[in-house]
Amino acid sequence: MALNTASEVISFARRLEEESAGLYETLARRWPATEDTWLTFARENRKNIIQVERAYYGVISDALEGCFAFSLDADSYTFPAGLLEKTGYTDALGQAVAMEEKIIRFYSEAAAQSKSLMADVPRAFAMIARKREGRVATLKSLPDK
Amino acid sequence: MAVLEEPIKEVLELKNYINGEWVGSESSQALDIVNPVTQKTIARVPMSTGDEVKAAVKAAREAFPDWRRTPPLARVRCLFRLKELMEENFERLSRMQTMEHGKTIDESRGETRRGIEMVEVATGIPSLMMGYSLEDIAAGIDEYVIYQPLGVFCHIAPFNFPFMVPLWFSPFAMATGNTFVVKPSPRDPISQVKIAELIDEAGFPPGVYNVVHGGADAAGILLEHPDIKGATFVGTSQIGRDIYKKCGETGKRAIVQGAAKNFMVVMPDSNVEGTIPALMTSFYGNTGQRCLSGANLVIVGKDDAFYRKFLNAFVEAASKIKVGYGLDESIQMGPMQSPDGKERVLGFIEKGITEGAKLVLDGRKPKINGDYSEKCFIGPTVFENVAPDMTIGREEIFGPVASVMRAESLDAAINLVNASRYGNGNAIFTTSGKSAREFQYRVESGNVGINIGITAPMAFFPFSGMKDSFFGVLHGQGRDAIRFFTESKVVIQRWL
Numbered sequence: 236m237a238l239n240t241a242s243e244v245i246s247f248a249r250r251l252e253e254e255s256a257g258l259y260e261t262l263a264r265r266w267p268a269t270e271d272t273w274l275t276f277a278r279e280n281r282k283n284i285i286q287v288e289r290a291y292y293g294v295i296s297d298a299l300e301g302c303f304a305f306s307l308d309a310d311s312y313t314f315p316a317g318l319l320e321k322t323g324y325t326d327a328l329g330q331a332v333a334m335e336e337k338i339i340r341f342y343s344e345a346a347a348q349s350k351s352l353m354a355d356v357p358r359a360f361a362m363i364a365r366k367r368e369g370r371v372a373t374l375k376s377l378p379d380k
Numbered sequence: 381m382a383v384l385e386e387p388i389k390e391v392l393e394l395k396n397y398i399n400g401e402w403v404g405s406e407s408s409q410a411l412d413i414v415n416p417v418t419q420k421t422i423a424r425v426p427m428s429t430g431d432e433v434k435a436a437v438k439a440a441r442e443a444f445p446d447w448r449r450t451p452p453l454a455r456v457r458c459l460f461r462l463k464e465l466m467e468e469n470f471e472r473l474s475r476m477q478t479m480e481h482g483k484t485i486d487e488s489r490g491e492t493r494r495g496i497e498m499v500e501v502a503t504g505i506p507s508l509m510m511g512y513s514l515e516d517i518a519a520g521i522d523e524y525v526i527y528q529p530l531g532v533f534c535h536i537a538p539f540n541f542p543f544m545v546p547l548w549f550s551p552f553a554m555a556t557g558n559t560f561v562v563k564p565s566p567r568d569p570i571s572q573v574k575i576a577e578l579i580d581e582a583g584f585p586p587g588v589y590n591v592v593h594g595g596a597d598a599a600g601i602l603l604e605h606p607d608i609k610g611a612t613f614v615g616t617s618q619i620g621r622d623i624y625k626k627c628g629e630t631g632k633r634a635i636v637q638g639a640a641k642n643f644m645v646v647m648p649d650s651n652v653e654g655t656i657p658a659l660m661t662s663f664y665g666n667t668g669q670r671c672l673s674g675a676n677l678v679i680v681g682k683d684d685a686f687y688r689k690f691l692n693a694f695v696e697a698a699s700k701i702k703v704g705y706g707l708d709e710s711i712q713m714g715p716m717q718s719p720d721g722k723e724r725v726l727g728f729i730e731k732g733i734t735e736g737a738k739l740v741l742d743g744r745k746p747k748i749n750g751d752y753s754e755k756c757f758i759g760p761t762v763f764e765n766v767a768p769d770m771t772i773g774r775e776e777i778f779g780p781v782a783s784v785m786r787a788e789s790l791d792a793a794i795n796l797v798n799a800s801r802y803g804n805g806n807a808i809f810t811t812s813g814k815s816a817r818e819f820q821y822r823v824e825s826g827n828v829g830i831n832i833g834i835t836a837p838m839a840f841f842p843f844s845g846m847k848d849s850f851f852g853v854l855h856g857q858g859r860d861a862i863r864f865f866t867e868s869k870v871v872i873q874r875w876l
Contacts (some may be wrong), residue, residue, distance in 0.1 A: 239702065242486045243709040280733040292470065297544065297670075298836040301486035303660040303697075305646050351654040353833075 236309040241301040244345055245291045247309055248360075249284050251338050254316040256280035258334060261318045262327055269377065276370060283363050290359035292344060294318040305345060312341040325379050333372045339364050383750075384707040387472045388479050392423035394569060396432055396593060397576040399439035400586025405593070406433055410866040411566050416482040416715045416756035417705040423480070425569045428594045433563075433601040436590040440532040440559035441607045443587025448529050448557040450585075455555055456503045461582040462551075463499045466492070466575075473574055475707060477543050478790060480568040482714040482756065483666050484706035488543075494836070495547040498857065501839040502551035508862050509556055521874045527866035529557030530609040530633075534602045536623070537564045538614045539717055540669045541780075543571035548843060549612045549635070552861035554588055561590045561608075563598050567718060588862065599623075608632060610864065612856060616672070617802075617848045624851035635864060636851035637671065637843070640804035643797040644674040644833060646690060647790065647810035648681040654831070655809045656697050662807070662833030664701055664713050664760050668723065671849065672805040672827065672834050676766070676773060677784045678793050691764065695741050696840070698760040698782070704749035711749060715756035716779060722758050725779030729761060732772040732783070742867075743780060743874040768796055783868040790815050798824045803846030805835035826850055 238244050255278040263273035295301055314334040318327060346360035392413075395402040405426030413423035447455070451541060466473065474488040483491070488674060513524030533553045538545045545561050554558045564572035576591045592598060602608055603626045610633030613623050617638030627634035644662055662674035677694065679687050706714040716722040733739055739761070746759030758780060766773045766783035773783050787793035797806050807829030808819040814832045826844030827835035839844050842855035854864040 237710075238486070239391060239713060240486050242484075242489070242711055246709055280428075292489065292493065294493075295486060296490045296836065297487065297541070297666070298672075298832070298834040299490060300657045300661040300665075300833075301490060302484055303657040303701075351651070352657055 238307040238309050239303065239305050241295065241299075241349075241356065243306055244305050244307065245252070247312075248287050248341070248345075251312065251341060252280040252284045254314075254339070255334055255338060257316055258318065259330065262331065265318065265327070266324060272373065279366070279370075283366075286359050286363065287356075290355040290366060292354060294353065294355040299354065304349040304352040306348060307341070307345060312337050328374055328377060332371055332374050335367050335374065339367045339371070342367070381829055382409040382708070383705055384475060384485060384709065386479060386707065387475045388570070392570065392573075393575050394423055394425045394593060396428055396436065397573070397580070397589070397591040398432070398436045399443070399590070400580065403432070405429065405867055407432070413480055413568065413570065415479050416717055417752050419753050419755060423570050425566055425593045425640045428565070428592050428598055428860065430597070430601050433592050433594065433598045434605070436561045436592040437532060437534075437602070437605050437607050439587035440561050443585060444529075444531050444559045447554075447559055447588050448583060450557070452506045452509060452555070452557070454506055455557065458582050458584045459499050459503045459551060461553055462578055462584075463496060463503070465578040465582055466496045466499065469574070469578065473543060473571065473706060476570055476574060478714070480570045481539070481542055481717050482706060484711050484714050485709055487666055487714075488706065491541055491544045492680075494839070495544040497839040498547040501858070502555040505555035505862075508859065509866065517872070518581045521872060523870065524871045526869045526871065527556070527862070528869050529865065532559050532561065532607050532608050533610045533865065534563065535613065536599045536602065536611065536613045536615070537562060537572065539565035539567040539575075540666065540671075543575070545614050546561070546572060546575070548856040549861065550589065552596040552857075553865045554584070556862060556865040558609075558865050559588050559590075561592060561602065563592055563602060565598040566593065566595050569593055572773075578663055581642070603627065603632070604630060606630070610634060612635065620851055633864060634852050635854065635856050637845055637856070638680050638849050638851065639772065639802060640671040640673070640849050641675045641776050641799070641800050641802045642673060642804055643676045643678055643788075643793075643806045645678045645680060645793045645797065645806070645808045647808065647812065647815055648683055648686050649811045650809040651709075651811055651831070652690060652693060656693055658809070658831070658833035659694060660697055660701065663782045664698065664780045665834065667713055667716055667758075669717060669778050672836055673778075674783075674807070674833055675783060676768075677782050678787050678796060679784065680790055680793050682788055687786060691740075694784075695762050698741055698762055701760050702748050702749055703757060703759055705752060708750065713760065713780065716758055717756070719755050721779065722756050725758055725777055725781060728772055728775070728777045728779070728781060732763050732766070732770065732781075735770045735772070737766045737770060737772060737783070740764045767801060774800070788862055794819060794822050798822070801848045804849035805829065807831075807833055807835060826855075
């Protein structure tokens with residue numbers, strides 16, 4: 236599915252944040268020993284939604300290229316939002332890393348496409364992408380069980 | 381993508397808002413407000429009687445003395461509350477605009493945001509309205525200027541930005557201590573009714589803000605009325621010129637914004653990747669129904685290869701625009717606001733063909749996303765080989781039609797722009813500071829864009845305009861608005 240308008244990109248970003256938060260909440264329930272890390276990520280996701288929406292609703296105006304700023308393929312950023320019952324801890328970590336990398340790619344590509352068009356929105360996207368890169372490093376540093 | 385929930389569920393019976401009360405009209409005449417996409421009637425608006433228009437002015441006049449004495453800080457507290465209410469209702473207000481006008485939800489949200497920004501800037505009145513003074517202009521004599529409100533101002537609103545345009549004026553008028561009467565466009569008056577509901581809730585005293593519905597007759601009464609100190613208008617140049625004359629005859633201040641024919645000048649050194657989306661917004665945003673829309677695309681240079689490459693990219697991008705119901709977030713362009721507007725644009729397209737321009741993208745039979753009537757829809761349209769003296773190169777179309785021209789040099793392009801009778805929002809796309817500076821310096825245009833396709837000024841800058849695009853001296857928004865809505869009283873004093 237193509238994403239062209241700012242409003243649908245913002246809705247899609249919200250969906251990615253909510254789905255990835257859902258995955259982290261599942262991880263927290265399954266592996267309570269590392270619950271703090273997962274719940275911190277889930278909370279950050281909610282803040283990311285606020286950050287993105289604030290940027291969009293704050294800068295959108297009659298002058299900006301809101302309807303023409305993007306040319307993204309939503310299907311290339313989707314990921315399995317649930318965790319299979321049989322999935323072990325190591326595979327779950329791998330799933331989280333893969334998910335983060337897709338979300339980072341979404342934010343990075345969306346930021347690049349709209350950099351000359353949407354002002355504050357690509358800035359917010361780029362900041363979240365950077366934050367999530369740190370998250371990937373954290374995920375990779377967690378000990379296997 | 382799914383269509384967002386419509387906030388208007390049943391037919392609204394619109395009333396006038398006079399002296400803090402919602403008053404039904406005695407008039408037997410009313411118009412149906414029809415959603416241009418679904419073709420469903422969403423509201424009925426009365427064509428108010430002359431007495432009702434006069435009652436609104438009377439209420440505003442009677443509210444003025446007390447409102448004027450209300451300290452600026454207390455006045456802006458009402459505006460702060462209004463701003464909060466607008467934020468709380470942001471999405472509902474935006475969706476209503478899409479329903480009554482047809483614009484996309486991104487465009488409606490942009491309109492809401494811009495309207496709120498006007499209120500935000502007007503809350504700075506305690507600073508913005510300060511006068512100035514000088515001691516000892518002669519020994520022991522001081523002189524100072526006080527800015528004072530004048531009384532009742534009115535606004536006659538256009539249909540293309542039903543929420544935002546009246547807000548270019550009303551917050552500044554009220555913040556400076558004047559009172560206000562707005563006559564919304566009878567084609568899409570719902571937004572103004574919703575603003576009045578929020579103004580009521582925000583606690584403005586009765587009579588400070590009034591809404592009276594109607595058409596040309598109501599506007600005429602406002603313009604003739606001796607208690608109206610100034611009028612603001614956005615619409616066609618033909619009507620604007622008449623309004624400006626009328627205001628001159630009746631001693632009213634006036635801000636009159638008229639039509640436009642904006643040129644988008646593309647230099648061969650432009651950043652094509654960044655320029656094309658900016659031009660899509662400029663030509664096709666709001667379905668071309670705005671006075672800052674791109675109308676003529678001027679591709680500069682003798683390089684045929686660049687011309688062809690750029691034109692092909694422009695046409696390809698235009699041909700991909702998704703047309704449909706603006707409450708679907710994936711839609712990039714909505715319908716014309718009315719069937720009349722569509723017919724008018726179709727007439728221009730026919731003229732373009734007859735006068736010899738080449739139709740390279742035909743929007744007369746658009747592909748509409750969703751099961752909607754074609755009644756108001758028209759797709760992106762592009763003409764090539766347009767001469768400046770052709771009707772489509774000269775007159776405001778107010779629809780999604782691009783007229784492509786060539787100019788051998790920047791100098792020739794600027795001459796093309798300056799030969800137009802209009803001077804509203806012209807832009808250049810270039811990576812050369814020298815070209816940009818030359819364009820900015822010489823172009824006869826109230827608003828100038830450099831790599832920006834819609835030259836809409838922020839609320840703290842004036843919304844300018846030149847030639848037949850503007851009649852008046854001071855502009856709406858920013859410091860100009862403060863000056864427009866106040867009189868300079870100069871005091872010279874000596875104490876013996």
